[in-house]
Amino acid sequence: MNNQYDATVDELEHAADDAGTTLYGDHEWKHPTVVAGVPWKNPVGTASGTFQLAACRHFYDVSQMGAITTKGVSPVPWDGNPGVRTAESPAGTVNAVGLQNPGVDHYLVDELPKLKELGATVVTNVAGHSDDDYADVVAKLADSPADMLEINVSCPNVSAGGMAVGTDPVALSRCIGRLRKLTDKPMIVKLSPNVTDIAAIARAAAEAGADALSLINTLVGMRIDIRTGEPIIGNVTGGVSGPAIFPIGLACVWKVRQALPDIPLIGIGGIDSGEKALEYLYAGANAVEVGGAALVDPTAPLRVALELEELLDARPELAEKLAKGDTWR
Numbered sequence: 001m002n003n004q005y006d007a008t009v010d011e012l013e014h015a016a017d018d019a020g021t022t023l024y025g026d027h028e029w030k031h032p033t034v035v036a037g038v039p040w041k042n043p044v045g046t047a048s049g050t051f052q053l054a055a056c057r058h059f060y061d062v063s064q065m066g067a068i069t070t071k072g073v074s075p076v077p078w079d080g081n082p083g084v085r086t087a088e089s090p091a092g093t094v095n096a097v098g099l100q101n102p103g104v105d106h107y108l109v110d111e112l113p114k115l116k117e118l119g120a121t122v123v124t125n126v127a128g129h130s131d132d133d134y135a136d137v138v139a140k141l142a143d144s145p146a147d148m149l150e151i152n153v154s155c156p157n158v159s160a161g162g163m164a165v166g167t168d169p170v171a172l173s174r175c176i177g178r179l180r181k182l183t184d185k186p187m188i189v190k191l192s193p194n195v196t197d198i199a200a201i202a203r204a205a206a207e208a209g210a211d212a213l214s215l216i217n218t219l220v221g222m223r224i225d226i227r228t229g230e231p232i233i234g235n236v237t238g239g240v241s242g243p244a245i246f247p248i249g250l251a252c253v254w255k256v257r258q259a260l261p262d263i264p265l266i267g268i269g270g271i272d273s274g275e276k277a278l279e280y281l282y283a284g285a286n287a288v289e290v291g292g293a294a295l296v297d298p299t300a301p302l303r304v305a306l307e308l309e310e311l312l313d314a315r316p317e318l319a320e321k322l323a324k325g326d327t328w329r
């Protein structure tokens, strides 16, 4: 078995048994958090695109996570990018999956009911290539059982001349302002680090109606195959994730927290241990999401949550703040 995506169910169940990590179902979490009014059992969620229910449910009780953030959901099924989609890199991965997903109608009758049946707190990640795309998905999710929506504003967007709406405060404000009118659900805007001033973008999202911000998405990167002299990834460039981006994500959370003292923040980027999660909480995050680490070890998000719990045992002042929806800074 190479990873969670190409294993059979039998292989997954054996691997999960061997790892002895199928459960923690009766674990009593001592240190909850609150993100935009939504209670999380603990401050650790999964990051979008790195959790697949069909695979991960064999490894652990997914309802034990603070929240499960789904793969990006688009208005119609998307095939994703052709060709090679990922390349290894020192302390990270470059990916250009291209937001492959079966579309919002499928999500509403298949994945979301399953996640809710298992008792998970669900953050539905929304993808779009235009403002209309986002609006279609958000309108369909407005009456769904999703607990929160996370808007991925890092996708190339035709309404913004091909660039991601998350890189321009004016385009972002227009897009989020429109979505705000379509739903009362807590709406998280997921920020791109591929900008000059992330605090200015964060402010635009907050002023347009975001209830919370998550950060960061991947950074633009590429690899070249020196045998051919050509880019490895079919899409040429992709998004860099993993330990390499940890200090960058942390600095982004710090900067946004300094600029916006009150908005709930979810820290993302390179988290593979309780200690790294804790650094994000000390930078001013209310919660964190674990991404690429789960592609190497599907149980990583739960392990990080358990490690963080022990660290918070020894830090009652921080734990108390998080439980009330407050932050260290």
Ligand SMILES: Cc1cc2nc3c(=O)[nH]c(=O)nc-3n(C[C@H](O)[C@H](O)[C@H](O)COP(=O)(O)O)c2cc1C
Pocket (backbone or CB within 6 Å): 047, 048, 049, 050, 071, 072, 093, 095, 097, 099, 125, 152, 190, 216, 217, 218, 240, 241, 242, 243, 245, 268, 269, 270, 271, 289, 290, 291, 292, 293
């Ligand atoms: C394979 C892969 C797919 C991803 N798909 C999405 C996605 O659909 N929507 C999204 O907002 N972010 C997506 N991301 C970005 C992650 O959610 C996360 O922001 C990023 O990987 C940084 O966290 P990490 O260093 O812990 O992986 C994806 C990342 C990876 C590695």
